[in-house]
Amino acid sequence: MTKKEIARLCGISRITLDRVLNDRPGVSEAKRKEVLSFLEKHGYRENRIAQSLVRGESRSFGIIVFDLNNSFYAQMVNAFQQAAQEAGYVSYIMLSNKNPEMEQVLLEDLLARQVDGIVLNSAVKGPDYGGYLLNQGPPILSVMNRISPEVPFLGFDEYASMRELTAYAASQGFRRFYYVCPPLARKETSNMDSLLRRRQGFEDEIALISGAWERTIDSPDFSMQLTEALKAESERPCILCTSDIYAVEIHRALMNEKFESPRDYAIAGYDNIPMLHSFSPRLTTVSLNIAELGREAARLLANARKGQPLPKERLMAHTLMKMDTL
Amino acid sequence: MTKKEIARLCGISRITLDRVLNDRPGVSEAKRKEVLSFLEKHGYRENRIAQSLVRGESRSFGIIVFDLNNSFYAQMVNAFQQAAQEAGYVSYIMLSNKNPEMEQVLLEDLLARQVDGIVLNSAVKGPDYGGYLLNQGPPILSVMNRISPEVPFLGFDEYASMRELTAYAASQGFRRFYYVCPPLARKETSNMDSLLRRRQGFEDEIALISGAWERTIDSPDFSMQLTEALKAESERPCILCTSDIYAVEIHRALMNEKFESPRDYAIAGYDNIPMLHSFSPRLTTVSLNIAELGREAARLLANARKGQPLPKERLMAHTLMKMDTL
DNA sequence: GTGAAAGCGCTAACAC
DNA sequence: GTGTTAGCGCTTTCAC
Numbered sequence: 001m002t003k004k005e006i007a008r009l010c011g012i013s014r015i016t017l018d019r020v021l022n023d024r025p026g027v028s029e030a031k032r033k034e035v036l037s038f039l040e041k042h043g044y045r046e047n048r049i050a051q052s053l054v055r056g057e058s059r060s061f062g063i064i065v066f067d068l069n070n071s072f073y074a075q076m077v078n079a080f081q082q083a084a085q086e087a088g089y090v091s092y093i094m095l096s097n098k099n100p101e102m103e104q105v106l107l108e109d110l111l112a113r114q115v116d117g118i119v120l121n122s123a124v125k126g127p128d129y130g131g132y133l134l135n136q137g138p139p140i141l142s143v144m145n146r147i148s149p150e151v152p153f154l155g156f157d158e159y160a161s162m163r164e165l166t167a168y169a170a171s172q173g174f175r176r177f178y179y180v181c182p183p184l185a186r187k188e189t190s191n192m193d194s195l196l197r198r199r200q201g202f203e204d205e206i207a208l209i210s211g212a213w214e215r216t217i218d219s220p221d222f223s224m225q226l227t228e229a230l231k232a233e234s235e236r237p238c239i240l241c242t243s244d245i246y247a248v249e250i251h252r253a254l255m256n257e258k259f260e261s262p263r264d265y266a267i268a269g270y271d272n273i274p275m276l277h278s279f280s281p282r283l284t285t286v287s288l289n290i291a292e293l294g295r296e297a298a299r300l301l302a303n304a305r306k307g308q309p310l311p312k313e314r315l316m317a318h319t320l321m322k323m324d325t326l
Numbered sequence: 327m328t329k330k331e332i333a334r335l336c337g338i339s340r341i342t343l344d345r346v347l348n349d350r351p352g353v354s355e356a357k358r359k360e361v362l363s364f365l366e367k368h369g370y371r372e373n374r375i376a377q378s379l380v381r382g383e384s385r386s387f388g389i390i391v392f393d394l395n396n397s398f399y400a401q402m403v404n405a406f407q408q409a410a411q412e413a414g415y416v417s418y419i420m421l422s423n424k425n426p427e428m429e430q431v432l433l434e435d436l437l438a439r440q441v442d443g444i445v446l447n448s449a450v451k452g453p454d455y456g457g458y459l460l461n462q463g464p465p466i467l468s469v470m471n472r473i474s475p476e477v478p479f480l481g482f483d484e485y486a487s488m489r490e491l492t493a494y495a496a497s498q499g500f501r502r503f504y505y506v507c508p509p510l511a512r513k514e515t516s517n518m519d520s521l522l523r524r525r526q527g528f529e530d531e532i533a534l535i536s537g538a539w540e541r542t543i544d545s546p547d548f549s550m551q552l553t554e555a556l557k558a559e560s561e562r563p564c565i566l567c568t569s570d571i572y573a574v575e576i577h578r579a580l581m582n583e584k585f586e587s588p589r590d591y592a593i594a595g596y597d598n599i600p601m602l603h604s605f606s607p608r609l610t611t612v613s614l615n616i617a618e619l620g621r622e623a624a625r626l627l628a629n630a631r632k633g634q635p636l637p638k639e640r641l642m643a644h645t646l647m648k649m650d651t652l
Numbered sequence: 653g654t655g656a657a658a659g660c661g662c663t664a665a666c667a668c
Numbered sequence: 669g670t671g672t673t674a675g676c677g678c679t680t681t682c683a684c
Contacts, residue, residue, distance in 0.1 A: 002660095003662070004662095013670065014671090016670060028669065046438050048438045048439045049378045049379045053376055055662085068403055071397055074395065077419075078394035078421065081419065081421055090418050090420065092386075092417065092418060093403075094407070108371065113416070248604045252604060274601075328678090329678070330677075339655050340677095342654060372677090377678060377679080379661070380660050380677080380679050381660085
C-alpha cells in the first residue's frame with residue numbers, strides 16, 4: 001500500500017500524511033489521531049528505494065572482504081555490521097575471494113547501488129587503483145591492506161607488533177629464529193602489505209640482536225621442514241609464525257616427533273584466533289582487536305557522512321599475549 | 327553522470343542511449359559506435375536505485391542470522407552470499423543477536439528496502455509469526471529453526487542424526503549416557519526447534535536400548551558436573567554433546583583430572599566445527615553440510631523469483647563422523 | 653530507426 | 669493547517 005492510496009483513503013493529501021508519519025507540525029490533532037489509527041489498522045511500510053532515489057542517499061554501506069570462513073574477517077564484518085546498524089545503516093557484504101576482477105565487479109555494483117560508504121579489504125594495490133577509488137563518490141576506507149598512500153586506511157601497526165614480539169623473544173634469550181609465512185611465496189601476485197610489514201618488523205629487530213640467526217620458511221610444507229630443522233638443532237630455537245593456524249599445525253607436527261614447547265622450542269603465533277582458548281599449551285601470540293576495527297570502520301564512515309573526512313591512516317591497538325610457549 | 331546528460335552530450339535521446347547500453351536493435355551502427363566510444367571515455371554507471379524503483383525489484387536478498395562469530399553461521403552466510411552473487415543478487419546480511427525485537431526491526435527494514443527474498447534464521451516461532459511472514463510479499467525461507475509448519479523451511483534432519491549417533495553408541499556397547507545441552511535451560515524463551523529435535527531423537531533411540539540409563543545436563547557448569555559424575559562412574563559412560571564446543575571444553579576439563587577419551591569415557595560432539603581439524607584425539611561428531619545449505623537457500627530464493635514456489639520443507643545431508651572418541 | 657510521454661513512490665519548495 | 673507542483677533516474681509503451 002502506497003502513500004498515495006492511504007492519503008486517498010483517509011481523504012487527505014500525501015504531504016499531510018507525511019507530516020503525520022514524520023511527526024512534524026502542520027496538521028491538526030484530530031486528523032493526526034485519525035490517520036494514526038488508520039495506519040495502525042492497515043499497516044504501512046515505507047519504500048526505501050523511492051526514498052533513496054529522491055534523497056540521494058541509501059543509508060547503506062558496503063563491505064568487501066575476502067571471505068567469511070576466516071574467523072578474523074567474520075569477526076570484523078560482524079562488528080562492522082552491528083555498529084553500522086546502530087548508526088542507521090544497513091550493510092551489503094560482498095566476498096571477493098581475493099580475486100581482483102571479482103573485487104572490481106563488486107565495487108562497481110556497490111557504487112551502482114549508491115551506497116553511502118565502502119569498506120574495502122583489497123587484494124589489489126597501487127596508485128592507479130588508489131586514484132580510481134578516490135574518484136568514485138562515496139567515501140572508501142581501505143582496511144588491513146594498504147592500497148596506496150592517498151587512500152584512507154584503517155589497520156594495525158603490524159610492523160611494531162612484530163618488532164615487539166621479536167624483541168621479547170630476544171629478551172628471553174633466543175637467538176635462533178624461524179620465521180614462518182607461507183603466503184609470502186606469492187608476494188608478487190597479491191596485496192600482501194600487512195604480511196610484508198610484519199616481516200619488515202621482524203627483520204629490523206633481528207638486525208639489532210647480536211648473534212641472531214634466522215631462516216624464513218615460506219613453503220606449504222613448513223611443518224615438515226621444521227620437523228627436520230628441529231632434529232638438527234642443538235640450541236633451543238624460536239619459531240615465529242605469521243598466523244596462529246601455522247603455529248597450531250606446527251605444534252601438532254612436532255608433538256608427533258616428541259618435541260614439546262616450551263621445553264624443546266619456543267613458538268608464537270599471530271591473530272589470537274578463537275580456537276586458542278581450547279588449545280594447550282597456551283600459545284603466545286599477538287592479539288589484534290579486530291572487532292574494534294570493524295566498529296571503528298563503521299564509525300568513520302558514518303562520520304564521513306556528517307562532513308568529517310576519513311583520516312588518512314588510523315592504527316588500532318594490538319596486544320602481545322605472553323603465554324606458555326614463548 | 328546520468329543518462330539524460332549523456333544523451334544530451336551525444337545529441338541523441340535517452341531511449342536511443344538505452345538501446346545502445348542494452349544492446350538492443352533500433353539504432354544505426356554509426357551512432358552506436360559513436361555513443362560507445364563516448365561512454366568509453368567518460369564512463370557511465372547505472373543507478374540501481376532508480377532501476378529498482380521502476381522495475382519493482384531490487385536484485386537483492388536479505389539474510390538474518392544470529393551472529394557471525396559463530397563459524398557455523400559464518401560458513402552459511404559465506405556460501406549463501408556467494409551463490410546469490412552468482413545468480414545476480416547482492417545480499418544484505420543482518421545480525422539479530424537472537425533478539426526477537428531486533429529481528430523484527432531488521433525484517434521490516436529488509437522489506438522496506440524491497441528485497442527480492444529473505445533467509446531467516448529466526449529466534450521466534452509460532453503460527454502467528456508464521457502467518458505474518460507469509461503475507462509480506464517477497465518469499466521468506468526459514469533456516470535451521472522451524473517457525474511454523476506453513477513457513478518454508480530448509481534445514482537438517484537433526485532428529486534422525488541424533489538417533490543415528492545414539493544407536494551407534496549403543497552398538498559400541500555403551501549403556502550409560504550423559505546428554506549435554508546447556509541452551510536447553512532457556513528452552514521456553516527462545517526458538518530451540520533444532521535442539522529439541524535432536525533431543526527427541528536421542529530420547530526415542532534411548533527408549534529402544536535395553537538397560538540404558540541417561541542423564542541430561544543443561545546447566546552452564548556442565549564441565550564441573552561431568553567431572554564429578556565421571557569420578558563416581560564404574561562403567562565407561564558415553565557423553566553426547568549438542569555442540570562440539572561443549573565436547574572440547576569437557577574434554578579439556580576431564581583431561582585435567584587425568585581422564586582420557588576413549589580410554590575412560592566416550593564423547594561425541596555435533597557440528598564438526600573447523601577447529602576439530604587441529605584437535606586431538608579426533609572427536610567423533612556429526613557433520614552438517616552447512617555451506618551446501620547456504621547455497622541451496624540462495625538457489626531456492628532465486629528460483630522462487632522465476633515462479634517456482636519455495637518447498638515447504640527441505641532437509642540437507644548430514645554425516646556421522648566416526649573418529650577416535652566414540 | 654528514433655523519440656515523446658507517463659509513471660515507479662517518494663520528498664521538497666512553495667503556495668493557498 | 670493543508671495542498672499543489674516538480675522532480676529524483678530510470679524503463680516501458682506507443683507513436684512518428
